[in-house]
Amino acid sequence: MNKKIQLFDLGIKDYKATWNYQEELFKKIVDAKISNRNSEVQEATPNFFLYVEHPHVYTLGKSGDFSNLLLSEKQLEEKGATFYKINRGGDITYHGPGQIVGYPILDLENFFTDIHKYLRFLEEAIILTLAEYGLQTERSPGETGVWFDVGTPFARKICALGVRASRWVTMHGFALNVNADLGYFDNIIPCGIRGKAVTSMHVELGREINEQEVKEKILKHFSTLFENSFI
Numbered sequence: 001m002n003k004k005i006q007l008f009d010l011g012i013k014d015y016k017a018t019w020n021y022q023e024e025l026f027k028k029i030v031d032a033k034i035s036n037r038n039s040e041v042q043e044a045t046p047n048f049f050l051y052v053e054h055p056h057v058y059t060l061g062k063s064g065d066f067s068n069l070l071l072s073e074k075q076l077e078e079k080g081a082t083f084y085k086i087n088r089g090g091d092i093t094y095h096g097p098g099q100i101v102g103y104p105i106l107d108l109e110n111f112f113t114d115i116h117k118y119l120r121f122l123e124e125a126i127i128l129t130l131a132e133y134g135l136q137t138e139r140s141p142g143e144t145g146v147w148f149d150v151g152t153p154f155a156r157k158i159c160a161l162g163v164r165a166s167r168w169v170t171m172h173g174f175a176l177n178v179n180a181d182l183g184y185f186d187n188i189i190p191c192g193i194r195g196k197a198v199t200s201m202h203v204e205l206g207r208e209i210n211e212q213e214v215k216e217k218i219l220k221h222f223s224t225l226f227e228n229s230f231i
Helices: 015-037 073-078 115-131 182-187 201-205 211-226
Strands: 004-012 048-053 057-060 082-085 092-095 099-105 138-140 143-148 156-166 169-177
Touching (some): 015 082, 015 099, 015 169, 048 211, 092 182, 099 211, 115 138, 115 143
Parallel strands (some): 004 048
Antiparallel strands (some): 048 099, 057 092, 143 156, 156 169
16 A cells, blocks of 8 residues: 655646646556556555646537636637646636646545545545635535535635546546636536536735645645655
8 A cells, every 4th residue: 555645746737738647657557556456566655746837728628518618719719728628526617827737636545545535535635724824615416616605695616526436546636726817707507507606716825826836735734634755
């Protein structure tokens, strides 16, 4: 059982190029698991965690509704944004500058084989991180992600989640709005949920936030929850 996770901060990187890289790492883990199954000698399977910031892009999950994108192809081009239909769960979301995106590509058999628990741990790492800034967030029943003021007219999401898992190997992950331009969310029905707003740390706190500091806090809480070490 290998609880070490290789950490890569990719900086600003195109969505499709990052997706391809995720698929490479995902395949590396799956191939190692298949090899172990056919061998008497069991090798430790690797785990990876990618941090990245994407140029403006909208992504639609495999069960998502295309009508939740409110822009034509020409309007996307005018806004300097791209669009991809991808193989994660969930509906439509936006990624862009000022947003911390984390892609854990893990063999959950190194940790626990429970997708529900995995999603709740991702949410918890964000909830604990935001609490360090005095921001009290919570889960919304039946809706993944991290929210403010659930059950009130002021409910708003600050972090979206969408994952894929096969053979207990994960990919995709979370997107936390830190200093993001929230205007880009006006062009979609975020996660297919009508009537609920989206927010960010800089809006809630009224100041620019140090993104590197936030990344470090997320990793700290992630390590506590998953009992892992980053290398």
